[in-house]
Amino acid sequence: MLALYGHPFSSYTWKALIALYANGTPFTFHSLDGENPDQAAAHDRVQQASPMGKFPLLVDGSREVFEATSIIEYLALHHPGPAPLLPADADEAVWTRMIDRVFDNYVMNAMQDSVDDAIRHGTVSAEVQGRVEERVTRAYRWIDAWLTGYAMSATISLIECAAAPALFYADWVVPIPDDCARLRTWRAHLLALPPVARCVEDARRFRHYFPLGAPDRD
Missing domain, CATH: 1.20.1050.10 (Glutathione S-transferase Yfyf (Class Pi); Chain A, domain 2)
Structure with missing residues (x-):
């Protein structure tokens, strides 16, 4: 299953979440909100995934995709649904x-x-x-x-x-x-x-x- 790492108050986390919710795509949300019991592991995963260690981060098996726009492009390509995230043309x-x-x-x-x-x-x-x-x-x-x-x-x-x-x-x-x-x-x-x-x-x-x-x- 897909996993998304981010914070519920983060605008760029929202950007990825909206795409996931729009298509009903199954995923696990790892919230870096200070209340997550796996906070330390989630934080380390995000820090190591990109140059600046920023969320959101999408994990699909061995693939890690950072930057919200890239996440949405990846979802459109590999996990399409009823919402046309990107035009076919x-x-x-x-x-x-x-x-x-x-x-x-x-x-x-x-x-x-x-x-x-x-x-x-x-x-x-x-x-x-x-x-x-x-x-x-x-x-x-x-x-x-x-x-x-x-x-x-x-x-x-x-x-x-x-x-x-x-x-x-x-x-x-x-x-x-x-x-x-x-x-x-x-x-x-x-x-x-x-x-x-x-x-x-x-x-x-x-x-x-x-x-x-x-x-x-x-």
């Missing part, structure tokens, strides 16, 4: 991968600068927050325009796997502005999808760890 797959990078690089990673500043200093400097707001808001507006040509549906692909956790957390740090109504509607739609809602609920008890303070919503 090669050109469409390139486009899907491109949008995946938008959410990881321009939303999640940009937002993370504020989180990292709060972890280091206990608060976020005006300079860092201003830079984060500028970058993330620019990404929001680009995505809002892109959504004019993207249908909202119950289908889970690599795009939804990337967008749901990125928008969930980014909106806590930089609220989606009123002029991005399509994006706000899509975020709510994503959070209502059963695989995403399951991640939200399973992570709820860890919200006190969010260094900026989790808002009383979602």
Whole structure:
């Protein structure tokens, strides 16, 4: 059986979990939450698997796959299910991968600068927050325009796997502005999808760890 190593509050762990849940793929989840009796062994496995020792990590027999996007690509290839994680058409797959990078690089990673500043200093400097707001808001507006040509549906692909956790957390740090109504509607739609809602609920008890303070919503 597949095994996934990660933390229930980790955005990139969510990204892999959403794909697994969407296809009903059997797997064992090894949670690095400090409560797992196998915590030490799980931690060592993750540390040794990749250059930076980060989760999520997927283990399939002798194969170890790290990086959430690569995990989803592996699942699409070796453990397919009803959810079309990647299009069969090669050109469409390139486009899907491109949008995946938008959410990881321009939303999640940009937002993370504020989180990292709060972890280091206990608060976020005006300079860092201003830079984060500028970058993330620019990404929001680009995505809002892109959504004019993207249908909202119950289908889970690599795009939804990337967008749901990125928008969930980014909106806590930089609220989606009123002029991005399509994006706000899509975020709510994503959070209502059963695989995403399951991640939200399973992570709820860890919200006190969010260094900026989790808002009383979602």
